[in-house]
Amino acid sequence: MEEKIAALRAELEADRAAVHTKEDLSAFWQKYLSKNGSVTGLTKSLRDVPKEERPAAGKTINAFKVWAEGEYQALSAEIEKAELAARNKAETVDITLPGTRRETGALHPITRVKNEIIDVFAGMGFEIFEGPEIEDDDHNFTRLNVPKNHPARDMQDTFYVAEDIVLRTHTSPGQIRTMDTHKPPIKVLVPGRVFRSDSDATHSPMFHQMEGLVVDRGITLCDLQGMLDKFVQALFGADVRTRLRPSYFPFTEPSVEVDVSCFECGGKGCPLCKHTGWIEVLGGGVVHQNVLRNCGVDPEEYSGFAFGIGIERIAMLKYGINNIGLMTENDLRFLKQFKD
Ligand code: DAH
Numbered sequence: 262m263e264e265k266i267a268a269l270r271a272e273l274e275a276d277r278a279a280v281h282t283k284e285d286l287s288a289f290w291q292k293y294l295s296k297n298g299s300v301t302g303l304t305k306s307l308r309d310v311p312k313e314e315r316p317a318a319g320k321t322i323n324a325f326k327v328w329a330e331g332e333y334q335a336l337s338a339e340i341e342k343a344e345l346a347a348r349n350k351a352e353t354v355d356i357t358l359p360g361t362r363r364e365t366g367a368l369h370p371i372t373r374v375k376n377e378i379i380d381v382f383a384g385m386g387f388e389i390f391e392g393p394e395i396e397d398d399d400h401n402f403t404r405l406n407v408p409k410n411h412p413a414r415d416m417q418d419t420f421y422v423a424e425d426i427v428l429r430t431h432t433s434p435g436q437i438r439t440m441d442t443h444k445p446p447i448k449v450l451v452p453g454r455v456f457r458s459d460s461d462a463t464h465s466p467m468f469h470q471m472e473g474l475v476v477d478r479g480i481t482l483c484d485l486q487g488m489l490d491k492f493v494q495a496l497f498g499a500d501v502r503t504r505l506r507p508s509y510f511p512f513t514e515p516s517v518e519v520d521v522s523c524f525e526c527g528g529k530g531c532p533l534c535k536h537t538g539w540i541e542v543l544g545g546g547v548v549h550q551n552v553l554r555n556c557g558v559d560p561e562e563y564s565g566f567a568f569g570i571g572i573e574r575i576a577m578l579k580y581g582i583n584n585i586g587l588m589t590e591n592d593l594r595f596l597k598q599f600k601d
Contacts, residue, residue, distance in 0.1 A: 262318045266325050280336050300329045367600040374576040381495040387450045392435045398425040400434035404555040405512040413511045418458035428456035432472035440556030445563050446477040465585045469572035476565035482547050485566035497524040513546025543570040
């Protein structure tokens with residue numbers, strides 16, 4: 262029996278050295294300690310031992326069993342530890358690495374400028390009003406004091422949808438629609454898309470305007486200038502000044518082009534202002550009495566001013582964009598530059 266045990270111990274020790282995984286461990290247990298294992302089998306072989314030697318042999322076998330089980334437990338603990346270490350190593354988290362950032366969207370420069378302009382005018386008490394993009398000739402031209410065959414129709418290259426139906430060439434029909442539905446005092450801002458058959462680096466067949474209209478008793482050109490001063494200062498900076506130049510629009514009399522002192526060079530002259538110190542930003546004037554009459558507003562009682570701002574133009578000036586085409590290309594390299 263002693264020899265048998267010694268042989269088994271030697272075999273077990275040799276096998277133990279080769280146990281590295283859970284599978285090896287299970288095979289080890291199968292071979293030695295399971296019901297049919299060779300260590301368990303020693304007890305059965307007690308039958309063959311002479312009766313008087315059995316107690317001593319039983320003791321030896323038991324001691325060996327306890328030792329073998331101890332070996333198994335130790336191996337099991339070792340393997341568990343090794344597997345845990347391997348898993349920890351594989352799952353190591355480097356908490357100093359930067360996290361994965363989620364890309365956020367950004368507002369289009371046109372939307373940004375539009376919101377900014379609306380904010381400024383809303384602060385001065387203007388209401389927002391919108392009109393249709395497909396207009397009739399009456400609203401787009403005739404009632405704005407541009408009758409058929411008037412040369413001013415050539416100022417805007419019009420897209421015709423049908424006879425007397427156009428894609429609006431400006432947001433000015435918003436003036437007519439407002440006066441048709443509202444009684445003075447009126448103070449509205451009409452943003453919207455407009456269309457002209459025109460295309461180059463600074464003109465696009467579709468672009469955006471913002472129309473302003475104020476009608477009340479005693480409104481003069483001075484009111485327009487005072488309000489515009491506040492507006493351009495909010496948009497371009499507190500030092501910016503305005504300059505009104507005489508101009509012509511059929512729906513205003515007098516009409517003006519409004520320049521701002523160059524916010525890039527402060528008026529000294531630079532490429533942005535083409536070395537003039539001034540940048541043209543919008544058109545406006547005192548609402549023509551014919552327009553008031555065409556909307557049932559008595560010009561003896563009321564007067565008003567109106568203005569039209571090109572949003573693309575303001576956005577291009579503000580952000581230094583040199584080609585209007587970029588606005589509609591949806592190139593992410595362009596759009597991503599307008600994140601806050
Ligand atoms: N409608 C003009 C245009 O598209 C802009 C404009 C000029 C609007 C003078 C006005 C204004 O209301 O008074 O060029």
